[in-house]
Amino acid sequence: MQRQVRLSPRKRPRQQRGKDTVDSILEATARVLKHAGFDGLTTNAVAAKAGVSIGSLYQYFPNKEALVSALIERHCEEMSAAILAELANVANLPIAQGARAVIELTFSAHAIDPALHRVLTEQVPRIGKLAKLRELDNISHRMVAGMLAARRDELAIRDVELAAFVLVSAIESIVHRSALLYPDKLKDPRLLDEATLLVTRYLGVAEN
Amino acid sequence: MQRQVRLSPRKRPRQQRGKDTVDSILEATARVLKHAGFDGLTTNAVAAKAGVSIGSLYQYFPNKEALVSALIERHCEEMSAAILAELANVANLPIAQGARAVIELTFSAHAIDPALHRVLTEQVPRIGKLAKLRELDNISHRMVAGMLAARRDELAIRDVELAAFVLVSAIESIVHRSALLYPDKLKDPRLLDEATLLVTRYLGVAEN
DNA sequence: CTAGAATGCGAGCGAACGCTCACATTGTCA
DNA sequence: TGACAATGTGAGCGTTCGCTCGCATTCTAG
Numbered sequence: 235m236q237r238q239v240r241l242s243p244r245k246r247p248r249q250q251r252g253k254d255t256v257d258s259i260l261e262a263t264a265r266v267l268k269h270a271g272f273d274g275l276t277t278n279a280v281a282a283k284a285g286v287s288i289g290s291l292y293q294y295f296p297n298k299e300a301l302v303s304a305l306i307e308r309h310c311e312e313m314s315a316a317i318l319a320e321l322a323n324v325a326n327l328p329i330a331q332g333a334r335a336v337i338e339l340t341f342s343a344h345a346i347d348p349a350l351h352r353v354l355t356e357q358v359p360r361i362g363k364l365a366k367l368r369e370l371d372n373i374s375h376r377m378v379a380g381m382l383a384a385r386r387d388e389l390a391i392r393d394v395e396l397a398a399f400v401l402v403s404a405i406e407s408i409v410h411r412s413a414l415l416y417p418d419k420l421k422d423p424r425l426l427d428e429a430t431l432l433v434t435r436y437l438g439v440a441e442n
Numbered sequence: 443m444q445r446q447v448r449l450s451p452r453k454r455p456r457q458q459r460g461k462d463t464v465d466s467i468l469e470a471t472a473r474v475l476k477h478a479g480f481d482g483l484t485t486n487a488v489a490a491k492a493g494v495s496i497g498s499l500y501q502y503f504p505n506k507e508a509l510v511s512a513l514i515e516r517h518c519e520e521m522s523a524a525i526l527a528e529l530a531n532v533a534n535l536p537i538a539q540g541a542r543a544v545i546e547l548t549f550s551a552h553a554i555d556p557a558l559h560r561v562l563t564e565q566v567p568r569i570g571k572l573a574k575l576r577e578l579d580n581i582s583h584r585m586v587a588g589m590l591a592a593r594r595d596e597l598a599i600r601d602v603e604l605a606a607f608v609l610v611s612a613i614e615s616i617v618h619r620s621a622l623l624y625p626d627k628l629k630d631p632r633l634l635d636e637a638t639l640l641v642t643r644y645l646g647v648a649e650n
Numbered sequence: 651c652t653a654g655a656a657t658g659c660g661a662g663c664g665a666a667c668g669c670t671c672a673c674a675t676t677g678t679c680a
Numbered sequence: 681t682g683a684c685a686a687t688g689t690g691a692g693c694g695t696t697c698g699c700t701c702g703c704a705t706t707c708t709a710g
Contacts, residue, residue, distance in 0.1 A: 249677065251687060272567055276667060287689040292669060357567045359480055368623075390643075393632070400616055400636050407615030408608055415576075428604050432612065435598075435643045457707065459657060484697060495659040500699060651710105658705065667696090675688065680681100 244296045256294050258284040263305050268349045272357040277301070303366075306354060310366050313343045314373060321377065329385050329439045334430040336378070340405055341420055344413050352414055374402050382437075390438025401433060408432075452504045464502050466492040471513050476557045480565040485509070511574075514562060518574050521551045522581060529585065537593050537647045542638045544586070548613055549628055552621050560622055582610050590645075598646025609641060616640075 247253045262284035266275050277298050281288040295301045317339050324335045344351060379398035382389060391397040408429050412419040419425055434440040455461045470492035474483050485506050489496040503509045525547050532543045552559060587606035590597060599605040616637050620627040627633055642648040 245686090247687085249686060251677080255687080277669075278667070288669080289671085289690065290688050293687070296669095298668065359565045359567070393636075396632060396636050399619075400640055403615040403619045404612035404640065407611040407618075410615075411607075411611045424601070424604060428601075428608050432608055432640070432644045435646070436640045438643070453656090455657085457656065459706080463657080485699075486697070489660095496699080497660065497701085498658050501657070504699095506698065653710095654708090656705105656707070659703080661701100663698105663700080665696105665698095668694095670693080671691100673689085675686105677686070678684085680683090 245293055247294065252294070255284075255286055255290055259286060259291055259294065259301070260305055260308065262286075263301050264347075264350050267302075267305070267353045267358075271353065272359070275302070302358060305350075306358070306366055309347065309350060309354060310370050312346055314370055316343045316346060317374075325381065325384075329381075329388060329437065330430075330434050330441065332381060333433045333437070333439075334426070336381075337405055337409075337429050337433065338426060340409050341426060344409050345420060348413050348417060348420075355410070356414070371402070371406075374406070375399065378402055388439065391436075397437075401436070404432065405429060453501055455502065460502070463492075463494055463498055467494060467499055467502065467509070468513055468516065470494075471509050472555075472558055475510075475513070475561045475566075479561065480567070483510070510566060513558075514566070514574055517555065517558060517562060518578055520554055522578055524551045524554060525582075533589065533592075537589075537596060537645065538638075538642050538649065540589060541641045541645070541647075542634070544589075545613055545617075545637050545641065546634060548617050549634060552617050553628060556621055556625060556628075563618070564622070579610070579614075582614070583607065586610055596647065599644075605645075609644070612640065613637060 247256055259280060262280045263275070266279050266283055270279070275298075277291060278288055280301065281291045284291070291301075295304065320335075320339055324332055324339070326332075327335060375398050378401055379394055382391065382394045382397055386394060389397075408425070409420075412425060431440065455464055467488060470488045471483070474487050474491055478487070483506075485499060486496055488509065489499045492499070499509075503512065528543075528547055532540055532547070534540075535543060583606050586609055587602055590599065590602045590605055594602060597605075616633070617628075620633060639648065
């Protein structure tokens with residue numbers, strides 16, 4: 235009844251040809267997803283868009299789900315890479331500036347491929363790779379909790395974990411809803427200001 | 443290529459029999475969704491679970507999508523009814539208490555049918571009824587903006603619309619992520635306290 | 651009572667689509 | 681250059697599933 239679901243590739247490409255094929259398949263997956271939505275995502279369509287035969291697709295991806303999983307994984311890695319790369323520079327800033335910097339990072343991470351991000355979060359059924367998304371979440375949480383704990387005595391909070399949860403939720407959602415509802419708002423500095431204000435006032439480190 | 447999508451029922455039931463049928467179909471839809479997820483939702487399965495023939499189902503729902511739409515609509519209406527019913531009592535409270543009351547309302551609205559809510563927000567592709575969800579969103583936004591505008595001179599904010607956006611996003615997400623990630627957290631009063639704190643400090647009306 | 655409307659039934663049609671398989675082509679290595 | 685692996689091909693199989701249609705049953709109004 236339930237279709238067999240393996241997420242790891244059936245075969246790793248060993249030659250350059252194969253790698254190119256895999257790349258173009260993933261690229262096509264993204265394009266089809268953005269253009270036709272998850273309902274319009276068929277393996278045949280992806281193969282066609284990639285300029286590759288359906289057989290080749292199934293040489294590297296055991297099933298349709300694996301295709302989407304790989305795409306999610308790639309996208310998540312790009313986003314977390316963008317964040318982690320800048321994180322070191324942020325950790326030692328004074329809190330108010332650190333907060334602003336982290337929020338800014340979140341904004342820019344969501345600007346990598348908004349259309350893809352949108353379709354992935356809005357339409358794709360939360361299949362196996364839900365774990366991947368949670369992981370990203372968890373990384374953010376641990377990171378924020380770490381920053382809070384390090385400066386705990388300067389902050390007007392009692393429970394670091396709880397505060398981290400509240401903050402991550404709030405920021406994530408502000409960025410997300412901006413990206414989804416009003417994509418151009420992401421560039422509006424007033425939004426960044428306001429999100430920063432929310433955080434700093436909550437933490438008791440606002441200057442105004 | 444794209445399947446025909448009409449969302450309104452093909453026919454309204456005129457006798458009690460028909461109304462019962464429609465009810466049991468919707469009920470079955472919810473149960474199948476919760477039990478098998480969106481992928482496991484087939485019209486035949488729904489009809490079977492409802493103890494109704496597939497033909498009867500298509501007498502009242504023109505297609506599968508309409509089925510889900512009707513369910514979303516019903517769920518949204520229940521949630522907004524729960525909120526709107528209490529809203530009048532809240533509007534005239536002092537801000538700090540009003541904030542807490544509104545947040546509490548959001549919490550309890552999400553406790554109506556968490557399993558269904560989860561499957562609807564996590565798995566159901568945002569089909570036609572996306573509008574319905576946005577509408578709920580919009581109602582919340584207007585409501586909060588109204589409350590803020592009424593007490594504007596007591597508040598440390600500059601832009602009412604922006605503040606409403608930030609607050610609605612933040613609260614919505616805190617409640618949502620609690621419900622999805624840690625369902626039992628919804629009953630934890632410390633979370634409610636913390637969310638309230640976030641809001642009141644941001645607004646500059648916190649007592650501590 | 652009865653005609654016609656409302657409702658209920660379910661076998662099965664048709665199309666979409668995931669995926670296989672037998673075979674062809676291209677690359678690698680001795 | 682030959683042998684074998686890696687990769688590429690696409691017709692089409694099998695299944696699932698949305699949905700129709702012709703007919704049966706139940707209700708309602710005159």
